[in-house]
Amino acid sequence: MSILIKDATIITQNNSRDQLQADIFIDGNIISKIGKNLNDKSDETIDAGGKIAIPGLVNTHAHVAMTLFRSYADDLPLNQWLEQKIWPAEAKQTSKDVEISSKLAFCEMIRGGTTSFVEMCIHDTKPIFKAANEIGMRGIIAQAALDFGDHSKSKDVMNKIKPTADYAVGNINASIAAHAPNTCSEELLIKTKELADQKHLLYQIHVSETRQEVFDILKTKGKYPVEYLDSIGIADKNSIFIHCGWLTKHEISLLGNNSVTVSSCPVSNLKLATGGIAQLTELDKSGALVTLGTDSAASNNSLSMFESMKFAGLLQRHHYWKSDVITAQKIFDFATINGAKALGINGGSIEAGKLADIVLLEPGSNLRPRNDLLAHLVYSGGPQNVSDVIIDGKIVLRNRKMQTIDEEKLYSEVESMVSLKE
Numbered sequence: 001m002s003i004l005i006k007d008a009t010i011i012t013q014n015n016s017r018d019q020l021q022a023d024i025f026i027d028g029n030i031i032s033k034i035g036k037n038l039n040d041k042s043d044e045t046i047d048a049g050g051k052i053a054i055p056g057l058v059n060t061h062a063h064v065a066m067t068l069f070r071s072y073a074d075d076l077p078l079n080q081w082l083e084q085k086i087w088p089a090e091a092k093q094t095s096k097d098v099e100i101s102s103k104l105a106f107c108e109m110i111r112g113g114t115t116s117f118v119e120m121c122i123h124d125t126k127p128i129f130k131a132a133n134e135i136g137m138r139g140i141i142a143q144a145a146l147d148f149g150d151h152s153k154s155k156d157v158m159n160k161i162k163p164t165a166d167y168a169v170g171n172i173n174a175s176i177a178a179h180a181p182n183t184c185s186e187e188l189l190i191k192t193k194e195l196a197d198q199k200h201l202l203y204q205i206h207v208s209e210t211r212q213e214v215f216d217i218l219k220t221k222g223k224y225p226v227e228y229l230d231s232i233g234i235a236d237k238n239s240i241f242i243h244c245g246w247l248t249k250h251e252i253s254l255l256g257n258n259s260v261t262v263s264s265c266p267v268s269n270l271k272l273a274t275g276g277i278a279q280l281t282e283l284d285k286s287g288a289l290v291t292l293g294t295d296s297a298a299s300n301n302s303l304s305m306f307e308s309m310k311f312a313g314l315l316q317r318h319h320y321w322k323s324d325v326i327t328a329q330k331i332f333d334f335a336t337i338n339g340a341k342a343l344g345i346n347g348g349s350i351e352a353g354k355l356a357d358i359v360l361l362e363p364g365s366n367l368r369p370r371n372d373l374l375a376h377l378v379y380s381g382g383p384q385n386v387s388d389v390i391i392d393g394k395i396v397l398r399n400r401k402m403q404t405i406d407e408e409k410l411y412s413e414v415e416s417m418v419s420l421k422e
């Protein structure tokens, strides 16, 4: 299959960050040419006159299986929300719930310009692989290991999560995850990382999301969380450390020296009132690979990467009392090329030879006038601008209509499940 996109304003994200007015020719799953007045014969032609083409956004932290919990237990203290509402509700989820929940998440992601995602789930992940592959997403999925610090359970937990390592299908790869340093025994942390390394899979873990976690690890291990994880061999370039809201300067330099990926989820952090702010500017300077995620619809409550970009930028400015502490370009890099690099994808930019993950935006009223398109994307763009989405050379959203799923049918299933739960 080939697609010719005509006359788009292209935010390339190439090395010189060029913005071009040009055509894009996609051959199979690869961008084969970018230029003016291309007239290569194609199976599909998209008139993108007046539209903006951006690389697909990469969401590096989600829990798509939790989408049915959107607004399910809002306005509660964090521990009460998690322990009394979310975990018991999750425990009741069937594999059908997980599949429907994931499909709902993927529709929202695609409609929000996200083409790749990173998932951590407490259930068996097979229904998520199936849903992602059917809808045509790109991403990685892990089942989170969790033994609440009781190492006698670690063997059983490992047996439970191991199958995920072999579920890869289509453009969805497997990943290995441990829930967090204060919810996993040291034995489980080490075993999960060994499995990830042995299978050459990316590793995910929540780190320093709350101050309580930092206190717990300091008390039990005598080290700050990142120092502790580094001491047991987990802080490396194949690991994604999620949140990192309460870091010391020493932890920031450790993450940088070890080229760890950081997934910051600013909207979720604010909504859960975790207090800490990931110091993205310093992390980026240190050499850590800074990326952005939404976290789940239970804690965000949207899966919009546009919102995550905006909040990431606002928080840096607010935190440092400095309105020029970070540029819109840098934040857009976090959500595109850095995300792609974290996942090991040959993407994140619109260039010949790169994977064809492209999003077309209609400027509407909120992306005008065209003073600074990067600032528009980060501070005033939103899912309402997304008209067409191509993932791996396949059109998954065309003129605002999903091509790979019957959304009306999905939504009626979603509503019937939600009412069942109440």
Ligand SMILES: [Zn+2]
Binding pocket: 061, 062, 063, 120, 206, 242, 295, 296
């Ligand atoms: Zn999370």
